[in-house]
Amino acid sequence: MVNTYKDSAYQYHLEKFKIYQEQSGEDFEGIEEEDIISKLMEGDFEDLGGITAIRGFVYQYYVTIYYILKMVQDPKNNWWDKVVFEYFDDVALLRNDRIRFIQVKTVRQNSSNRLQPNDIYSRSQKKRVDSEYDHFNSWIEKLFKNYDVFMDKDPASLIEGYMEEMPFVNPEFELVSNTPHNSLEGLEVFTLNTSFKADLLDDNILKPKIETPVIIKDKDIQFSEVFSKPVNFYLEKLYINKLGSFDSLKNTIEGLIEDIIGITHPIKKTIVGGIFSNLLAEITQRTYRDDPEMDKTELVFEREDVKALIYTWSESLKDDASNYLDDDSLLRTIKYLLEALRSEYQDEFKSNQMLLKELIETLDWFRTEFEKQFRKDSKYCLVFLNKLFNLQSIIKVEQFNNDKNKQHIKSSLSYIIRCLVFYPSRKVEFQNSQLLFHTGEIENEKLLFTIYNARNRSDTVIVKNTVVSALQQCEYGSNINQDLFSLIIDEKKEQKTEKSKTSERLAARFTVAKVERDDISIIDPPENLKFINKDEVDAFFEFFSNTTGESVPTFQDKEIEAHWKLSLSEG
Known part of the structure; x- marks a missing residue:
């Protein structure tokens, strides 16, 4: 069963990488797809880190690691006690009564590319749709849709001890990107909205774009007719997070691990690198499979479980390093x-x-x-x-x-x-x-x-x-x-x-x-x-x-x- 599960996760990431190739337009000539996915499953990306095109693909995994470590490193100031990987959207932060949906979008680094506002709100026409939600397919509309989907699902499958009388009335929506910090001019109300309580002005760029109806066969389909809440409910809770470049995020993650393990020995870098790799492998091998056999709790990284994993990895790596040094x-x-x-x-x-x-x-x-x-x-x-x-x-x-x-x-x-x-x-x-x-x-x-x-x-x-x-x-x-x-x-x-x-x-x-x-x-x-x-x-x-x-x-x-x-x- 374990081998079957890992094989399934491998195929999932391989298909995901192929989709990323098509959508990103990156040049992957000469790169063996199987090698990339194998290294991802092993948590070892050092040999591929120099290839700029790969970094956009890996960035989402690093974002997940970042929020998992923030949860462990500072529980007083970070409210979530669970991180969910690729169940609703790219990442979700969760507590018994609170949730944040996170979507990750990247631009190619070391280039003049940067996100533009229209990247965030532009829709594409769909010839075939499964529901009217599919007409509202801009990045942020897909992000907002997650709340409606979540409320229709059974949260008990993800939250142990969930109580139905605890409604998730204040969801948060976060769009994470590696776009430069001086990009997205005109969206400051959202790029500075770290409190997830934006003071919306009538002239903000996003609201009229979202409220623009979708016209299908002379029929206007309004956002308010499809989504469960009005536009302002979602936009007030939107934060556009320019989290930093691949290298900057990697350095931040290493700093978080150092802070968590709290050691100053010369082998500190060894321990940090090993925990980083182990956590990446843990995420990829517990990946979502769209079938009824999948235990949804495999997608949930709980604070206490991660703390125990980091401690176990740290002690094992210290022992291994000491044995080599002696x-x-x-x-x-x-x-x-x-x-x-x-x-x-x-x-x-x-x-x-x-x-x-x-x-x-x-x-x-x-x-x-x-x-x-x-x-x-x-x-x-x-x-x-x-x-x-x-x-x-x-x-x-x-x-x-x-x-x-x-x-x-x-x-x-x-x-x-x-x-x-x-x-x-x-x-x-x-x-x-x-x-x-x-x-x-x-x-x-x-x-x-x-x-x-x-x-x-x-x-x-x-x-x-x-x-x-x-x-x-x-x-x-x-x-x-x-x-x-x-x-x-x-x-x-x-x-x-x-x-x-x-x-x-x-x-x-x-x-x-x-x-x-x-x-x-x-x-x-x-x-x-x-x-x-x-x-x-x-x-x-x-x-x-x-x-x-x-x-x-x-x-x-x-x-x-x-x-x-x-x-x-x-x-």
């Missing part, structure tokens, strides 16, 4: 994988002992540097792996020691070593940044690169957007002016039949092929950011593994380094 098994894993790479290099470069020597020296430099940092800070392994896999320096607890992740770690270590072997001077750059940066230098020529392992979770376009977004949000990354090379490992790739020409062109005195780069269709990268083609790196080293010490005695040659850098940067 255990040096991750360091042992890194050292084991480096030794495995040593053996692989000895096989790969057995015909050129000179180049093998430099690879081993670079590997030993990395191991010494890694152990030195671990001795300074026992969290270093976790921070390193979170930068590598999540583009975050926070300590996100997950199982890094499984076989799949070990292969991803080894692959990443190998590419770091390969990128640095050309340079006698090497450095781990920007230690406090949220991404992994390394530099190599030879005769005043520098290479600065960052590495990210996607673990086969997302395709190339999504991964590149994730890197760009993380770079823009990173204090160090956003201030880099020199060329920055981004090496992406283990992303999903389409099957390609073309073979790299690097080996053949290197044979003609190290001339290399141009790097083949996919255009980023959603986020434009900074001009100084260049994505490395991993296949060309492989071809480059395959060529040199077939040389001898007499023909190519060193990687650390200015001419070889120049052609190496050219192979990374030409696009």
Whole structure:
């Protein structure tokens, strides 16, 4: 039954996403719908956060989380003790005698788009309707309709201990949007109506629009003939909430969680991120199904239940993090994988002992540097792996020691070593940044690169957007002016039949092929950011593994380094 329920919820969100695609007009080319929904169901949207188009879809879920947390964080000033997800409208706040209906509408961020008043009151013509309510289909009319529907339903299905003599005589209606704060000029009576008691003027924009009758076959259908209450009853209780951008709302939610859990330990960010993810997964997996088997109480998040969940998640996450911090098994894993790479290099470069020597020296430099940092800070392994896999320096607890992740770690270590072997001077750059940066230098020529392992979770376009977004949000990354090379490992790739020409062109005195780069269709990268083609790196080293010490005695040659850098940067 549980699996069936989750499958049903998955299909629901998938269909919802497809509808969002059609209605938003967003460009989702190259995005796997199934991947997005899977991440949503798991509560893990970090890999997709850089894609602006996705943010509008996720915003409603974040609004729900926001009101759930406000309910827990400050019960004295927030009257509701239940949050209902997608039963009446997008969200509803509920108490035994009081209700607020919330509808969420978004505009695309990082653009000139903003809500206009006509977006709120405009109706569309319907050829087929199930009831006369369907003629009054503007955003706010749909919002107002929820009250009439609610009063006709049996509230006892949602409210334990509901008493029929408690009428919901003062409903509240809230339209939430990420539209900029300077938008919706002329609607201040509603955008400032935080008390839900607007003092309506005869010349307010919305009232005459709503009172305009719908004309069907020469028949005027009046709002007052369809809705149970007069227009002013609804409008007085309308609040248009410009809640803030996706990033602003996300930061607010993290602040609410921090306030609720009340801890100051360095693993605080880990706990906050874990609770955020768990709550998102909880919401998506308890989603409404339109069938009689659905227990409607699954849609209701009650204050005491959520408090208990947050406490349970917090304690579990603290235990997990503490176990990792007290255990040096991750360091042992890194050292084991480096030794495995040593053996692989000895096989790969057995015909050129000179180049093998430099690879081993670079590997030993990395191991010494890694152990030195671990001795300074026992969290270093976790921070390193979170930068590598999540583009975050926070300590996100997950199982890094499984076989799949070990292969991803080894692959990443190998590419770091390969990128640095050309340079006698090497450095781990920007230690406090949220991404992994390394530099190599030879005769005043520098290479600065960052590495990210996607673990086969997302395709190339999504991964590149994730890197760009993380770079823009990173204090160090956003201030880099020199060329920055981004090496992406283990992303999903389409099957390609073309073979790299690097080996053949290197044979003609190290001339290399141009790097083949996919255009980023959603986020434009900074001009100084260049994505490395991993296949060309492989071809480059395959060529040199077939040389001898007499023909190519060193990687650390200015001419070889120049052609190496050219192979990374030409696009």
